[in-house]
Amino acid sequence: MISKGYTLYKTYTLQYGSVVGIIASRIRFTCVILFTLFLSTISGYAQNKHLTDSLQAMLKTMPEDTNKVEVLRLLFNEYRYSDHEQARIIAQKELSLSLKLKYTLGEASAYRHLGISHAHKGKSVQAIEYYLKAIPLYEKIHESFFVGACFNNIGSVYIDLKEWDKAQKNLFKAINIWKPLSDGPEGTSIALSNLGDIYLEQKQYERALKMYEQSLEIAQQLKLSWLIAGTQTSIGNVYIRQQEYTKATNYLTKALVIAEQNHSNSILTQIYYYRSEISLASNQLQNALDQAFKALAFTKKTKSSRWQVKCYKQLAHIFTLQENYKQGVHFQDLYISLNDSLNNVQQALQIEKLQYNYQLEKKDLINQSLLKDKKLKEEEFDRNKTRRRFILGLLLIFIATTVFYRITYKRQKRMNQTMALQQQEIEAQNEEIRSQNDQISIQREDLTKANAALNKLFSIIAHDLRAPFRSIEGTITLFEEELLDAQEMQIVVQKLGAQVHKSSELLDKLLLWSKSQLEGFQVNPKTFDLAEVIFRSTEILELQANQKKISITTQIEPSLKGYADPDMIETILRNLVSNAIKFCKENDTICIRAILKGSHISVSVHDTGQGIDEEVRKKILTPTSFYSTVGTSGEKGTGLGIHLCLEFLALNNGHLHIESIPGEGSIFTFTFPRERSKIHEASIC
Template sequence: MQAYFNKPHIKFYGIFLWVIFSGFGTNYSAFAQEEIKKRLQEKIKKHKENNNFQRDTTYINLLYALGMQYAQYNLDSLLIISNESIKLSKAMYYPKGEAQGYLIEGLYYSNTGKQDLAISYFQKSVSIASASSEINLLLESKIKLAAEYKYKEDYANALKYYLEAIEIAKAYDSDKYLSKCYLNISSIYRVQKEYEQTILFLSKSLKINQSNNDDVQFAKNLNNLTACYIEMGNLDKATVAVDNAISIFEKVKLDSWLSYAYELKGSIHTNKGQFYQALEWLNKSEKIHDKIDKGRYKIPLALNLSKTYFGLKDYDKAEAYALKALEISEKLNVLEERDVTLELLYKIEKINGTPEKALAYLEDLKAISDTINKNNNIKELRILKSNLEFEQKKEQYISESQQKHVLQRSYIYFSILIILAFAIIIFILKKNNKTQNALNQKLLENTEALKKNEIHLNEANNTKSRLFSIIAHDLKGPIDSFKSLLDLFNKSELSKTEFMHFMPQIGENIDSIAFTLNNLLTWGQSQMDGLSTKPDVIPLKTLVDESLRLLSKQAEVKSISTINNIDKNVIAWSDRDQIDVVIRNLISNALKFTREHGIITISAVEKALFWEVQIQDNGVGMSEDALSKIFTENETASSYGTRNEKGTGLGLRVCKEMVENNGGTIWVESNLNYGSSFYFTVSKSKTL
């Protein structure tokens, strides 16, 4: 393994885990921090004096604010606050408070190294904040969730949630969260060593900070820009950036980020071999770190101090800090930089003349190297996977990079000619494509019109075939019979007495023909030209009475009782002629399938917006198979009635079209041998 000092660099874990620190920090010193916590605690205490404080949303919001203050200085308190927030919020159904509680608990598990648990709680917070449209809380939760995936080196998922947060931040003009997203996405590119993209996203964030005069966030971005320049080996630019950041952080006394800036400053000196200067800055960082309860961030600082003391040949202190880094990494189960720590301890023990300890560290280094190599392989695969996703998204979030090709003068004219040639070719191709697209569009329009005409012609042919079939079978027969009787009578082959004997049958045939013609005309018009519906105020009782009077002869022949239970106050808003056709067909249908001495009842039930009309008989009923086909569009066959009455098979289809044309529905309930009940709905009169 190559030693740390062979080339200037700082590993990803040791620096860029600080990227999300902004979500946990505040803009005040430790003293100011205590003042804020004290004020919040006083407010909470005051609220708790109210007997109803457990149902007070202000109390829950104060708990959240206090939890965010504890996020880096007192992790144990986070769990207590989150549990109370979640419990009280659930009891009073306060989704925002519940989401805040899950967010605080996620921070606790994140800072204690339990990443899977942190992810599960951040996901809960995202889900509830999204459902309750709490935009700021949703953005905060998504960014925390993305950061946790980044800690796990699951960069594809990290990018997914950052991009989702960007879309939301843009939609709601939230520059604060947009800047955070750009800052964090830059770290994903950085781990893949795509430094141009890293700097591009940092620049986007810096631009937002400048336009909003947000000096603190500007300085945070400078810290991360410094870390990028250190990895690139550009220590001069790194120095300029970190010096600007330090001046801002010292002014606002933002301890967490100031500590990081001091560590970066020390790293620059370490990479330059200026160990005394490095130690000065690292000690400043350590002093602040003692007040911060964040173990994972103490690992790179301790390792930096160990390397600095190693450079100063103070091997006792170098060993002490290396052991401290090793202890924390083992406690939090962090593998990053453990190999560097073990290698450094091996070198120290070797210099100290303790070969047994040196050998032990070397064996530990060998044992862990396989694990780290395996993890690195997995990381590389994840990086490759996320690279594919990045390429698909780049055009949405970054502008096209400026071309940096420097051409020699001898190629300039040649290049211009090539460009002109391509321009001409592209112009011709575009012109041809435009013409081709216009022709294709015209062809598509013509094809669509032909398809519509074909459908219309097929429907017209089908309608014509049905009409001819019905006319041939249901009208031609009765008319031919009637004509034959007249011919016999005219030829004196049939006496007047005999002719009069056939008159009742002739009357029934004529009624059947008239009824069939009426249905045919109504249905044919609806199929070919469409119906013109003219709704009006209609009394349903009057329509039913008229139909019963017209069909009274059919009822008398079979001694069927007809009962109209519809009240005169039942007023509908529909087309009178169309609903009249429906009522007459349904009553005629009931008469047809009701045995002698049967009963037909017509009634209406009032609903909120419509009348539900029922025509019930105690006739022969229908089987399940017949019920499934009764309103089928392609079925035109009819059944014979109890006295062999024959219909067209169109009556119920006409009813269905008329009812639906008036905005209603029609259905039937029937039991074989027990009768049928037809229902349809009509709108209530608007004048009532």
């Protein structure tokens, strides 16, 4: 079967590609030897005496390590076609060294090589056994391609035994393994071609054609010239069987070009033999004779006795038709002699097959005997189990009696232990009470600090609210008594308006804070456009900024949206910008930046004002502190604005961060979610 040749060629190519790399990278040899190895890999010839001698020389000087195993693998491929016995000896050495080194890949490869060697010698049972030993080793190291190769080779052995069902079963296993692999299509193409060989032998020509065509399609996609030529040759053979000689000639002509380019002697043997059959069918006797002689010449190169027999028989038949009886008798004698030898091999193969089937039946009988023994052992186990249960029951009764008598003794002891435990629990409770008292003391101190902060806040509010109203009262008196001229009146009105604005802001903050303390805030989160909120906040504060000649700019990412209560975010932003204006000098700048950071929106207010030192920063971020300082133009505050910002950010899953360098400016940054999150509706009591 040419399919078996396909399998070996694939393995050969893979081994050369990997081992040459190993030798080149790990072993120090002469440049001449390395160059020889490289050339032999490229050329693809299986028999190269110079390469064989070089590999033998390497083995004599190499230490016994995995590199030596790889060289043995190469050497096996040099002998596998020309000297089957020598190939078997090398494979046995490969196995011995791999077992010694515990080199799993080498061990699996050696078993596969021994399977190939025994298959060549017609020892089918041993071949299958070696393949079956290789499979679990390849599976252990996840070499799935070679697992499929072993099943494919087992299928080839069953083809030789004409065990078609078993052959198909193993070939389909190989295909299923190769399908998901990146280098699987080549193996799949080989297995499909082998299936085609099975259907051809069974004279199921349409099914054979289908398999060959699928194999050819894959081979053409992969540009595997040797496989393309072999499959085209097989298709040509099918068409000869169907007496469609024109189609057969077309396929054989295509295959001939490729086979000659690749020096594929075994394929060239078949092509010329099939061309001889076509010429003979067309009664072109001389051309048939020429083609048969060409086929015979290639059989001597490949040492294929099976094809030599075919060629001898074909030549004897053609010479007889030409009435050249002398040559006809000569080739008939050669045919009979070699065919008898092959028949002996075939008979040995049949005996091998019978022995194999006998061994299978013997194994089945052994398995049945083992199953019977297992059943008897299970019955004995059940009887022993019953006895053990009876003994266990008696033991439990004894234990229960012993326990009953010991319970009375231990009861008093347990009561004493219980009383001791109760005493310990009382002491633990006392300790817990002392701990709670300590916590109450800490809470009392916290409340005292909070009350002090509130008292301070109310004193600030009382002063800041009373002062503007006294100014308003004095201004009204001046209006009533008409003590001001028009210019003075305008100045007073402007100052009065500024005071009213500040008082209004203070009242707004006070009302918001009071509401939070009494009723709590209801958070109404939703998705909103951040640019609109920033615009509204800066528009309200534009007049205040213009009075100090402060420019406000914005840097906002396009279409930036967040998920929070937009009114609270606007209040937070307005307070932060108002504070920035308060602590900026004339001609300073304020920049509002908004960017997306992961799952949150980050809004920062940058100013070039007077800045804040570390101690003041800590006081500002303390929830119970209402800290405030005077602005650059004498503006006063209460600390309520930052306090409200902290509360609103907490309700919207946000955070406030302050960075500042005294004399250079400050950056107030707050964050809140970009999308819907676990924003809770909460009340602050």
